[in-house]
Amino acid sequence: MNDIGIFFALVAGILSFFSPCVFPLLPAYITHLTGGKIEEGKILLNRKRLYIRSFGFIVGFSLVFIALGASASFIGKILMDYRIIVMQIAGFLIIIFGLQMAGLFQFKFLMREKKIETKQGTKNVFSSVLLGMAFASGWSPCVGLALSSILLLASSSDTLNQGIYLLSSYSLGMAIPFLVISIIVSYSLKTIKRINKYLGKLSFVNGMIMIVLGFFVLSGQMQKISAWLASYSLFQL
Template structure:
């Protein structure tokens, strides 16, 4: 059991439920469904269209994230002789990102935002894929910090495949709640309003997870814990 994969998945889920992404979901759903928008307090598009367009959106952002993960791993491999230093620097930066997420730091540079949202609604699967790629390329204070933390983790991994796996799991953590909430929107917006009221609490959770991840990476305990859990799992079988 690799602890880093659990961190990557949790970061993906909590990135989705961030103040930078979650409130914008109705706008993204509207773009994905060709500008159908909302009607009677719910998404106007049919479930079939919603599913296919959501799949395209997920493919788009996953492709970009995985490419980022592969690139980070390649850079890390290039500086393999300095792996210990890279891990320590990555750990420090991840802790700083976690403190920023939790609102305990207010570094203006980390609060800059770039959103990419095309004015033209998606009319087919290909358009949905490009919208997903645009979403992944648009950095925001919330997603950017969580994603950067996982990319830093990928840069300190031993193999290229593991870096790709980390960002694949991060994408999965982002994709699962996206599909679920998108379908919820086809029924009602009520649950979104309830979740919106809890976003500040989730920011603390997200920040806490990143701080813990940074400490484990800095101290070199990530692999130790993963090895221990793997041994325990094998023993229990």
């Protein structure tokens, strides 16, 4: 499952960042992290502080995601005797989550969210790590669906390390655009307005990707594809 699963997790992380309930909030999080303020269409801040505290924020949400991945894999190992059933349930749920993300299903209970808010801005790197952890723990519903899908994939993985790799890839997928877009919007907020126009389409793409992933897991094709990729790589070497 390693290669193709990690690819799906990475893409899911990238698209999760551009979800309609996360991306528009980026300026607020940047000002919260750095103590900056918005004036004349740009964020006034200390750029060195932005880089350092953004790194702390990324470390914070990555720690939570990776811990969740390890926990899901651990539970999956306990249920190893029922691995086929676990994979089929996971695949079915991933498809449901994908349909919800794509807007084809509208289950209200999947749109519930739990927010953890902090009233004060971060004062140092440590507090930015805590903010990242709080951000991941109280994640909004449209990201929660993608995250839950990757966790289900981790629960059906062969080893504990695979679950950690999957959620590390998911975290990396979120971290890269977070850093890049944060730097861009610190010069101009026009980028936010331009990308906002495409958020609905990106959510649909994310949902379609999750549906494909769910069918792979449900049908047991994930292992076959990964085995083929592994043998192909060895042959090339």
